[in-house]
Amino acid sequence: MSAVTHQSILPERSGLARRLSDFLWRHPHVLLLILLGPPVLWLGIIYLGSLLALLLQSFFSIDDFSGLINYEFTLATYKQLLIPANFDIILRTVVMAALVTLASAIIAFPIAYYAARYAKGKWKAIFYLGVMLPLWSSYLVKIYAWKLILAKEGIVTWALTKLHLLWLLDAWLALPVVGGNSLSISYTGTFIVFIYVWMPFMILPIQASLERVPGNLIEASADLGGNPAQTFKYVLFPLALPGIVAGSIFTFSLTLGDYIIPQVIGSSRLFIGQAVYAQQGTAGNIPLAAAFSVVPIVIMGLYLWMAKRMGAFDAL
Amino acid sequence: MTAAVLFQKVSRHFGNVRAVDGVDLSIAEGEFFAMLGPSGSGKTTCLRLMAGFEQPTDGHIEIFGETAEGVPPYRRNVNTVFQDYALFPHLSILDNVAYGLMVKGVGREERRKAAEDALAMVKLPGYGVRKPGQLSGGQRQRVALARALVNRPKVLLLDEPLGALDLKLREQMQEELKSLQKSLGITFVFVTHDQGEALSMADRIAVFNNGKIQQLGTPEDIYKRPQTRFVADFVGSSNVLSSATLAKLGISAGAASLRPEAIQIGTSWAELLTLSGTVVACSFLGAVNRITVDCDGQRIIISAPAAMPVPEQGANITLAFSRNDMHVMEQA
Structure with a gap:
């Protein structure tokens, strides 16, 4: 039993590693600095730095005649955002993002509720697999797959024909704005694909927030006379709201910034992401592209501020 | 006289587990009734059957003469004080207490007054503006009690409500609960694993083991004349x-x-x-x-x-x- 000692304080052990661990134990701040320094520097310089550079660009303007950037501070570029052609793009994107977020939340909630309350063991694993599986395959592959699904020759048209419900689709496509020649070149198609692609980002935070709601709160509400609708309205929804807001931050901001989905599926009208792509690429108007990319940042800031004011984070 | 709660051959099985196994009991109106037993003995499941959170696998339950099977909890005039209180964390104390009145459509001013009266009754006047997180365990316990009693239930169910309190507070709450029950005249059904608590508070005690009632009687009966070895061992x-x-x-x-x-x-x-x-x-x-x-x-x-x-x-x-x-x- 040589490992057992009768000393109350063990002697200091030798070796550099031991001395280092003793030192770090006495100076926990140094350890924190070592652990956090590199990622903070990375975030600070690469990420925030480039964001700042972007912001700076948006205050420059482009010389219409020479096509060169004029490095003088001006709000002229932002003024350009307000001309009808550009403002339409912003409006279109924000409305789409809002609708996608709302629809995602409505579809995701029951799924998340089932997973949080009822799914156990094997079914929980199947739930996670089902939600995450679409994230494992390439984003582009999924979008092109959807293009085929929604195309005039696609499975949706085929299935509706077999069900003798094609008139329903035709009636929908005949509607102004949401309609078009086929689903794959309509706003409806863009909307469906956005919802599909961002759905996991909505389900998972809602599920996490519902999982933290103790089951006996639901029982307490019922016990006090609350019917299921009242229990949802007064207990479940307020407590799940932080999760819904977290999920909506994903769906809203991802929709605001995406430029591939509306390009592949949808009418030819531009969304913010496409506008940024076009301005910095073909048009070579970096300041306007920068100004366009500032729009989602500002909108998200406003959105979070509003969510906080509405008390979305009170239950955190 | 109709019984406040009547169980006839009630069973509740979870898969192969017989949590409650052929229980017969009859609780009189205005009685302080304790269900005593070790954990897993079926006493809490019995309470949940009364509240409506569980439905019996077999048997018949009546509350004040009315059939209770298939009736959801929100249609039973029975309220529960939960073991860990189950206060709504996002609502103020006042809104917590007024919750039952709110969902029943009582006007804002009326329910505020009723909730404040209920808080005064449990000796927490003026605590309405706080959130549950700002209260101590004993205070939360009182809020849970006020939240249940404000609805004037026909039967109050208490699921080990004093379990999380320290000894001194527990003894104080025992006395308060007892006097509250006397003054309100409401039937109390109390679940506990603490025999001292059951003996000191209850008019009658049902001792549970393995989903069955081992003995049902007054505290003196149970203590002095245990009918089975289990009761003799468990009660004191x-x-x-x-x-x-x-x-x-x-x-x-x-x-x-x-x-x-x-x-x-x-x-x-x-x-x-x-x-x-x-x-x-x-x-x-x-x-x-x-x-x-x-x-x-x-x-x-x-x-x-x-x-x-x-x-x-x-x-x-x-x-x-x-x-x-x-x-x-x-x-x-």
């Missing part, structure tokens, strides 16, 4: 005398219970029964000393007042007790 760590020990006393029976405090040391009057044994252990418990004695293989625990001299370990002593304090059990 009674001594269970074996048939061999009883034979030495000239009694022929399978088993008998004998309370630790009913035994005296050293005294030996003619009318008392006596046993002799060796002191095995002694421990000081404050008001009493607990002395363990070995009488030819029969362990007997004695609870002696601390003022009495303590016998030394290994000493041979004589135990004396009255025949009346011994209760022969119907089953071993």
Whole structure:
């Protein structure tokens, strides 16, 4: 039993590693600095730095005649955002993002509720697999797959024909704005694909927030006379709201910034992401592209501020 | 008179587990009824059957003469004080207490007043603006009580409501609950695993084990006249005398219970029964000393007042007790 000692304080052990661990134990701040320094520097310089550079660009303007950037501070570029052609793009994107977020939340909630309350063991694993599986395959592959699904020759048209419900689709496509020649070149198609692609980002935070709601709160509400609708309205929804807001931050901001989905599926009208792509690429108007990319940042800031004011984070 | 709660051959099975197994009971209106038992004995499931959170697999339940099977919790005029209180964390104390009135459509001003009265009743006036997270365990317990009582339930169900409180607070709350129940006249059904709590508060006690009621009776019945070894053991760590020990006393029976405090040391009057044994252990418990004695293989625990001299370990002593304090059990 040589490992057992009768000393109350063990002697200091030798070796550099031991001395280092003793030192770090006495100076926990140094350890924190070592652990956090590199990622903070990375975030600070690469990420925030480039964001700042972007912001700076948006205050420059482009010389219409020479096509060169004029490095003088001006709000002229932002003024350009307000001309009808550009403002339409912003409006279109924000409305789409809002609708996608709302629809995602409505579809995701029951799924998340089932997973949080009822799914156990094997079914929980199947739930996670089902939600995450679409994230494992390439984003582009999924979008092109959807293009085929929604195309005039696609499975949706085929299935509706077999069900003798094609008139329903035709009636929908005949509607102004949401309609078009086929689903794959309509706003409806863009909307469906956005919802599909961002759905996991909505389900998972809602599920996490519902999982933290103790089951006996639901029982307490019922016990006090609350019917299921009242229990949802007064207990479940307020407590799940932080999760819904977290999920909506994903769906809203991802929709605001995406430029591939509306390009592949949808009418030819531009969304913010496409506008940024076009301005910095073909048009070579970096300041306007920068100004366009500032729009989602500002909108998200406003959105979070509003969510906080509405008390979305009170239950955190 | 109709019973406040009536169980007829009620069972609740979870898969192969018979959580509640053919329970019959009848709780009278205005009664303080305790369901006592170890964890997993079925007492909490019985309470949940009354609240409506569980539906019986078999049997019939009535609440004030009305069939309760298939009736959801929100249509039962029965309220529960939950074990961990289940206060809504996002609502103020006032909104928590007023919740039951709000969902029933009582006007804002009326329910605010009722909630404030209820808070005053549980001695928390003016706490309405706080959130549950800002209150201590004892205060939360009172809020949970106010939240249930503000609805004027026909039956109040309490699921180990004092379990999380420290001893002093628990004793204080026991007295308050008892006097509250007396003044309101509401039927209280109380689940606990603490026999002291059940004995001190209840009008009647049902002792549960393995999903069945072992014995149902007044606290005195349960304590002094346990019908089974389980009840004798569980309610106040009674001594269970074996048939061999009883034979030495000239009694022929399978088993008998004998309370630790009913035994005296050293005294030996003619009318008392006596046993002799060796002191095995002694421990000081404050008001009493607990002395363990070995009488030819029969362990007997004695609870002696601390003022009495303590016998030394290994000493041979004589135990004396009255025949009346011994209760022969119907089953071993």
